[in-house]
Amino acid sequence: KAGVTQTPRYLIKTRGQQVTLSCSPISGHRSVSWYQQTPGQGLQFLFEYFSETQRNKGNFPGRFSGRQFSNSRSEMNVSTLELGDSALYLCASSFVRGGDYNEQFFGPGTRLTVL
Amino acid sequence: AQKVTQAQTEISVVEKEDVTLDCVYETRDTTYYLFWYKQPPSGELVFLIRRNSFDEQNEISGRYSWNFQKSTSSFNFTITASQVVDSAVYFCALLSKAAGNKLTFGGGTRVLVKP
Numbered sequence: 023k024a025g026v027t028q029t030p031r032y033l034i035k036t037r038g039q040q041v042t043l044s045c046s047p048i049s050g051h052r053s054v055s056w057y058q059q060t061p062g063q064g065l066q067f068l069f070e071y072f073s074e075t076q077r078n079k080g081n082f083p084g085r086f087s088g089r090q091f092s093n094s095r096s097e098m099n100v101s102t103l104e105l106g107d108s109a110l111y112l113c114a115s116s117f118v119r120g121g122d123y124n125e126q127f128f129g130p131g132t133r134l135t136v137l
Numbered sequence: 138a139q140k141v142t143q144a145q146t147e148i149s150v151v152e153k154e155d156v157t158l159d160c161v162y163e164t165r166d167t168t169y170y171l172f173w174y175k176q177p178p179s180g181e182l183v184f185l186i187r188r189n190s191f192d193e194q195n196e197i198s199g200r201y202s203w204n205f206q207k208s209t210s211s212f213n214f215t216i217t218a219s220q221v222v223d224s225a226v227y228f229c230a231l232l233s234k235a236a237g238n239k240l241t242f243g244g245g246t247r248v249l250v251k252p
Contacts, residue, residue: 053238055238055239055240057240064242064243064244064245065228065240065242065245066242067239067240067241070237070238070239072238077237077238078236078237078238078239080239110180112182114182114240116238118238121234123170123232123234123238124187125172125184125187126184126238126240127184128174128181128182128183128184129181130179130180130181131180131181133180
């Protein structure tokens with residue numbers, strides 16, 4: 023089974039621009055979560071999508087948004103980029119059945135640099 | 138609110154020594170899940186182990202073992218007979234069922250295994 027894939031792997035943008043990151047989950051996984059990793063704040067939860075609906079959201083400004091498509095693929099968008107948005111963005115997918123939660127499997131991440 | 142604390146920021150050992158990583162968690166939820174992830178220099182988070190709050194049985198899986206104690210809210214992880222390939226950052230994570238499918242990570246412990 024193929025793992026979680028993320029594109030692009032590296033991205034360089036300038037302040038004020040916007041960026042879209044893509045994530046393809048493991049086949050059969052309908053839950054996709056996004057995390058931001060920075061040296062200062064560590065790993066922080068951004069949001070989770072399940073069946074094309076945002077189910078959970080972390081404490082990030084509205085500039086961070088996402089969506090999920092019918093094939094469970096997900097995109098994350100950051101508008102009006104700031105220097106502090108430079109980070110490794112990790113996508114994870116998991117198999118959710120009923121009310122139980124399973125381990126999340128992570129992709130290789132997209133490293134975003136904002137200049 | 139959930140919180141995970143990994144007090145050890147960095148551990149350095151010589152190959153074949155055992156390494157124990159400490160993890161202390163906080164949650165008011167009675168149903169929760171604990172995880173350990175490994176992040177090698179490549180950046181991808183690799184799932185290692187998962188325990189449910191209602192299962193305190195400690196197990197050994199190859200060179201990995203864990204000690205889950207609800208009484209002290211600890212979920213420690215041990216690598217036996219460490220190898221150079223074990224060099225990575227290790228993260229302990231908590232998922233509280235009431236909070237939904239989102240992981241709260243500790244700050245991570247960097248393990249350096251020297252030959």
